Amino acid sequence: MIKRGKSKNLPKPHQAKVHIRKDDLVVVITGKDKGKIGKVLKVFPRQKRAIVEGVNLVKKHMKPTAYSSGGIIDKPAPIHISNLMIYCSKCKRGVRVRKKFLEDGTKVRVCKKCGEIIEVKE
């Protein structure tokens, strides 16, 4: 028997499943950036959030330094992944994906609608 400690807030044994990965092309389905398409720059699986290029931009005030004059810059802030869908270049819209195994055993994601392979080259 595996002894388990007292655990009120036991973390889930497996990592939260996130259907979006870095470098995926996604479309924003809700919020002020609805309809925007961008590349995923970073994923935070625990928070279920992702940073998407050009999406959810927030103004950051930069103090002038010796290297820059400072001012206000736009920086993408993490957005909840439930607001994002994988973008299918064939359907020209956000789609759901399913897993598929290629003949050589490679696991890829394909568009549920048209069957287009979504997978990004690694």
Ligand SMILES: [Zn+2]
């Ligand atoms: Zn498609």
